[in-house]
Amino acid sequence: MSINRDTSAHLFEIAKKYFPGGVNSPVRAFRSVEGTPLFIKKGRGSHIWDEDDNEFIDFCGSWGPLILGHANPNVIQAITETIQSGTSFGAPTRLENELASLIVDNHPILEKIRFVSSGTEAVMSALRLARGATGRNKIIKFEGCYHGHVDSLLVKAGSGLVTFGISTSAGIPESFAAETIVLPLNEPFALEAVLQQFENQIAAIIIEPIPANNGLLVQNKSFLQYLRTKCDEYGCLLIFDEVISGFRAGFGGAAEKYEVRPDIITFGKIVGGGLPVGAYGGSAEIMSYISPDGPVYQAGTLSGNPVAMSAGIATLTQLLQPGFYESLEGKTIQFCSEISAHIQSKQYPVHLVQIDSIFWIAFSTDRIFQAEQIDPDSMKYFKQLHRHLLDNGVYFGPSGYEVGFVSAAHTSEDLEKAAQIISEGLDFIFNV
Numbered sequence: 001m002s003i004n005r006d007t008s009a010h011l012f013e014i015a016k017k018y019f020p021g022g023v024n025s026p027v028r029a030f031r032s033v034e035g036t037p038l039f040i041k042k043g044r045g046s047h048i049w050d051e052d053d054n055e056f057i058d059f060c061g062s063w064g065p066l067i068l069g070h071a072n073p074n075v076i077q078a079i080t081e082t083i084q085s086g087t088s089f090g091a092p093t094r095l096e097n098e099l100a101s102l103i104v105d106n107h108p109i110l111e112k113i114r115f116v117s118s119g120t121e122a123v124m125s126a127l128r129l130a131r132g133a134t135g136r137n138k139i140i141k142f143e144g145c146y147h148g149h150v151d152s153l154l155v156k157a158g159s160g161l162v163t164f165g166i167s168t169s170a171g172i173p174e175s176f177a178a179e180t181i182v183l184p185l186n187e188p189f190a191l192e193a194v195l196q197q198f199e200n201q202i203a204a205i206i207i208e209p210i211p212a213n214n215g216l217l218v219q220n221k222s223f224l225q226y227l228r229t230k231c232d233e234y235g236c237l238l239i240f241d242e243v244i245s246g247f248r249a250g251f252g253g254a255a256e257k258y259e260v261r262p263d264i265i266t267f268g269k270i271v272g273g274g275l276p277v278g279a280y281g282g283s284a285e286i287m288s289y290i291s292p293d294g295p296v297y298q299a300g301t302l303s304g305n306p307v308a309m310s311a312g313i314a315t316l317t318q319l320l321q322p323g324f325y326e327s328l329e330g331k332t333i334q335f336c337s338e339i340s341a342h343i344q345s346k347q348y349p350v351h352l353v354q355i356d357s358i359f360w361i362a363f364s365t366d367r368i369f370q371a372e373q374i375d376p377d378s379m380k381y382f383k384q385l386h387r388h389l390l391d392n393g394v395y396f397g398p399s400g401y402e403v404g405f406v407s408a409a410h411t412s413e414d415l416e417k418a419a420q421i422i423s424e425g426l427d428f429i430f431n432v
């Protein structure tokens with residue numbers, strides 16, 4: 001069977017003339033899997049079509065935002081209506097109030113928020129707020145948590161108990177990276193040691209409460225609670241980066257799910273319903289540090305853009321329907337358990353990690369809490385699986401470190417079919 005991907009291949013050749021690596025965001029370049037990226041022409045519900053008219057059941061969902069699937073009719077209608085009246089004014093609109101009230105009035109912690117245009121921008125602003133509010137400089141982050149391409153957070157740990165940031169990207173001054181302390185997830189003693197060592201210097205601890213950018217490293221509730229306790233003890237702020245988990249792990253995200261009260265929460269992805277929106281928020285007190293009320297400056301020409309706000313409103317309104325999350329989680333559990341049953345019957349060294357509507361195929365039999373427990377060599381299996389899935393009409397993000405997302409648009413027929421194709425893919429990998 002040979003699948004025609006000529007148009008995508010041709011478009012990629014052109015793109016390489018214009019963009020570094022032919023793309024506008026690196027992982028899209030398919031470097032960690034085989035072949036050239038597919039250029040997508042159209043999406044509807046749970047399905048996407050590439051430029052060669054190959055059809056796929058999509059589990060990437062634009063990397064998380066599309067919890068309702070592609071081209072959700074209410075979202076399209078809202079965007080289309082709003083855009084008739086103009087696209088941007090640089091002045092307040094009533095749509096900002098509407099989206100803010102949907103979020104704040106239905107969230108257990110938030111009292112005030114600020115809209116920005118991406119998850120990265122939300123995190124960057126949250127760090128500035130934490131530093132401005134505490135008068136301290138250092139930030140603790142965890143290995144394997146991704147927080148966007150913020151300078152001081154593009155840092156990973158080396159070996160040892162405490163590793164001062166060594167940047168993972170060129171172009172970041174050592175002095176920036178030095179303000180970031182990187183720790184392994186799930187190690188309370190390492191954290192306590194650092195908090196003691198740098199007493200009165202740590203502005204904030206930032207974590208993806210459901211780490212989903214380096215595999216799916218689901219943490220114990222007790223670890224997240226421990227972070228809260230230690231932040232109180234040492235006078236630093238707790239930032240939950242809920243750019244993925246916000247409105248995904250239930251409407252109140254991980255903060256509600258784990259009953260932990262962070263001081264600042266960052267959002268992106270789902271909040272914009274597929275358009276570029278980010279947000280950060282917290283108590284009225286902490287948000288009073290933000291300009292023009294307070295001394296921490298943060299601004300944006302397109303912040304609160306009406307078209308993007310309308311997509312967010314149309315999306316969040318649907319998420320608030322009774323039973324929305326129960327139904328989505330139920331489907332995801334069913335889907336994962338079909339694949340898991342196959343894995344068990346064949347005794348493959350693989351397991352599925354699932355939380356809410358997020359899943360990840362771990363090529364290991366052990367539960368994985370930390371980034372360094374993922375064997376880089378196991379990615380060769382993902383590469384083979386990815387190729388098999390593309391050849392058989394299932395689209396996953398092109399990296400074994402990325403999670404999959406189930407949307408409300410996935411039908412039980414989609415999920416049964418995909419579970420079967422994934423199971424066949426595993427047979428193909430392990431029975432050669």
Ligand SMILES: *Cc1c(COP(=O)(O)O)cnc(C)c1O
Nearest residue numbers: 118119120146147148243244268
């Ligand atoms: C995607 C992501 C970001 C960055 O958001 P962008 O909109 O890509 O800038 C930050 N934090 C987490 C947890 C994310 O998943």
